[in-house]
Amino acid sequence: xxxxxxxxxxxxxxxxxxxxxxxxxxxxxxxxxxxxxxxxxxxxxxxxxxxxxxxxxxxxxxxxxxxxxxxxxxxxxxxxxxxxxxxxxxxxxxxxxxxxxxxxxxxxxxxxxxxxxxxxxxxxxxxxxxxxxxxxxxxxxxxxxxxxxxxxxxxxxxxxxxxxxxxxxxxxxxxxxxxxxxxxxxxxxxxxxxxxxxxxxxxxxxxx
Amino acid sequence: xxxxxxxxxxxxxxxxxxxxxxxxxxxxxxxxxxxxxxxxxxxxxxxxxxxxxxxxxxxxxxxxxxxxxxxxxxxxxxxxxxxxxxxxxxxxxxxxxxxxxxxxxxxxxxxxxxxxxxxxxxxxxxxxxxxxxxxxxxxxxxxxxxxxxxxxxxxxxxxxxxxxxxxxxxxxxxxxxxxxxxxxxxxxxxxxxxxxxxxxxxxxxxxx
DNA sequence: AAAGCAATCCCCGAAAACACGTGTTTTTCA
DNA sequence: TGAAAAACACGTGTTTTCGGGGATTGCTTT
Numbered sequence: 001x002x003x004x005x006x007x008x009x010x011x012x013x014x015x016x017x018x019x020x021x022x023x024x025x026x027x028x029x030x031x032x033x034x035x036x037x038x039x040x041x042x043x044x045x046x047x048x049x050x051x052x053x054x055x056x057x058x059x060x061x062x063x064x065x066x067x068x069x070x071x072x073x074x075x076x077x078x079x080x081x082x083x084x085x086x087x088x089x090x091x092x093x094x095x096x097x098x099x100x101x102x103x104x105x106x107x108x109x110x111x112x113x114x115x116x117x118x119x120x121x122x123x124x125x126x127x128x129x130x131x132x133x134x135x136x137x138x139x140x141x142x143x144x145x146x147x148x149x150x151x152x153x154x155x156x157x158x159x160x161x162x163x164x165x166x167x168x169x170x171x172x173x174x175x176x177x178x179x180x181x182x183x184x185x186x187x188x189x190x191x192x193x194x195x196x197x198x199x200x201x202x203x204x205x206x207x208x
Numbered sequence: 209x210x211x212x213x214x215x216x217x218x219x220x221x222x223x224x225x226x227x228x229x230x231x232x233x234x235x236x237x238x239x240x241x242x243x244x245x246x247x248x249x250x251x252x253x254x255x256x257x258x259x260x261x262x263x264x265x266x267x268x269x270x271x272x273x274x275x276x277x278x279x280x281x282x283x284x285x286x287x288x289x290x291x292x293x294x295x296x297x298x299x300x301x302x303x304x305x306x307x308x309x310x311x312x313x314x315x316x317x318x319x320x321x322x323x324x325x326x327x328x329x330x331x332x333x334x335x336x337x338x339x340x341x342x343x344x345x346x347x348x349x350x351x352x353x354x355x356x357x358x359x360x361x362x363x364x365x366x367x368x369x370x371x372x373x374x375x376x377x378x379x380x381x382x383x384x385x386x387x388x389x390x391x392x393x394x395x396x397x398x399x400x401x402x403x404x405x406x407x408x409x410x411x412x413x414x415x416x
Numbered sequence: 417a418a419a420g421c422a423a424t425c426c427c428c429g430a431a432a433a434c435a436c437g438t439g440t441t442t443t444t445c446a
Numbered sequence: 447t448g449a450a451a452a453a454c455a456c457g458t459g460t461t462t463t464c465g466g467g468g469a470t471t472g473c474t475t476t
Contacts, residue, residue, distance in 0.1 A: 014225075016228030016316055109221045109246070150422085164461095178424050178425060187464080194463080196407050203408065357452085372433085373433075374432085385457065388433075388434080390455095
């Protein structure tokens with residue numbers, strides 16, 4: 001393995017996708033597909049042991065959160081670049097992945113050229129984004145992702161379940177008045193005027 | 209083409225997935241992967257012209273709804289079996305696809321054996337379901353998918369946007385009191401007690 | 417030690433949501 | 447085609463949210 005090929009691994013719980021990438025990445029000069037994983041845990045283990053240059057990492061996996069997995073890889077092995085692969089083209093998610101240390105973000109409908117382009121970008125220290133993603137990023141500059149507290153998240157969760165302020169208060173052992181404070185803060189932070197829109201936005205931004 | 213091979217086509221907007229399936233389906237006796245499409249429109253056109261036995265159809269595609277596409281294929285060519293491929297394992301969606309005429313439903317993380325098994329099931333007139341899907345179907349017998357009316361759907365949509373009954377009334381030119389009626393019926397149909405839970409469930413069931 | 421923030425609790429008035437009732441059009445289909 | 451079912455519409459009370467103010471405690475960060 002002591003050549004100057006790039007060692008690439010792919011992590012995705014869909015065997016179909018893995019095979020697709022295997023096919024895509026064969027015969028690309030300078031790139032070796034070292035291994036594929038359907039399981040994030042096993043993949044992390046591998047990254048810890050072996051020399052890996054690029055990780056193509058699916059965000060949506062059962063069990064393991066892609067964002068967390070990305071952070072962990074980054075901690076284990078800072079030189080190893082992570083490119084997220086996902087079909088979610090929401091700005092909030094993209095931003096979170098990049099914040100978690102990803103060097104790139106590809107949509108799953110990316111063509112071979114885009115994948116290769118992203119890998120090249122990433123190894124030269126840049127950001128590997130597929131075209132669609134680039135547009136999204138550039139169209140939104142202000143990071144208007146609300147930062148919510150632990151308590152607010154709890155309240156949000158129970159609100160979505162349909163509990164009233166009183167009921168939530170009973171559930172988490174605080175006064176209903178406190179719950180309404182949290183609720184008010186949530187409305188403010190999400191820039192909405194009622195819970196309906198709050199739940200809607202929060203779900204779209206993957207807070208619920 | 210006048211042999212007894214099964215002509216299979218795959219429709220998915222992700223090239224990766226198409227390549228994955230191409231790889232999976234090669235060297236399977238009796239199966240010929242006739243064509244793949246990233247575009248549902250082109251695929252429908254093809255189905256109208258050519259002899260296709262099996263369509264592997266992605267549900268989540270930009271532009272074209274998988275459920276509608278399935279119905280259309282069924283109308284064009286009733287003998288042609290549709291197997292849905294998706295990563296959504298929600299009972300409601302599965303049920304809708306089957307109602308729309310699909311003969312099978314595979315999760316995208318299905319292994320090669322499951323895919324082949326589903327195809328065999330379907331050609332022999334059965335239901336081709338991957339294991340996970342089968343469990344979901346069997347665990348839920350009562351079709352508790354609310355059937356909502358045009359008006360209710362409209363109201364639901366604006367509720368999610370955060371409009372009040374009065375505002376919705378102005379939007380769709382009915383009395384706020386009527387809006388509240390629709391809202392009431394929505395709450396009943398979704399078996400919830402307030403809009404927060406309504407939005408939450410409706411979004412999970414893909415009504416929004 | 418002081419500033420900053422999260423979390424808790426409090427009040428109040430206006431507005432909205434919710435529960436229950438009822439009548440009138442469309443659709444459906446036996 | 448005519449009855450039954452469903453969709454749509456409006457009205458009256460009661461409960462809950464929402465927005466605007468607060469205040470106190472405790473923990474971190476500087």
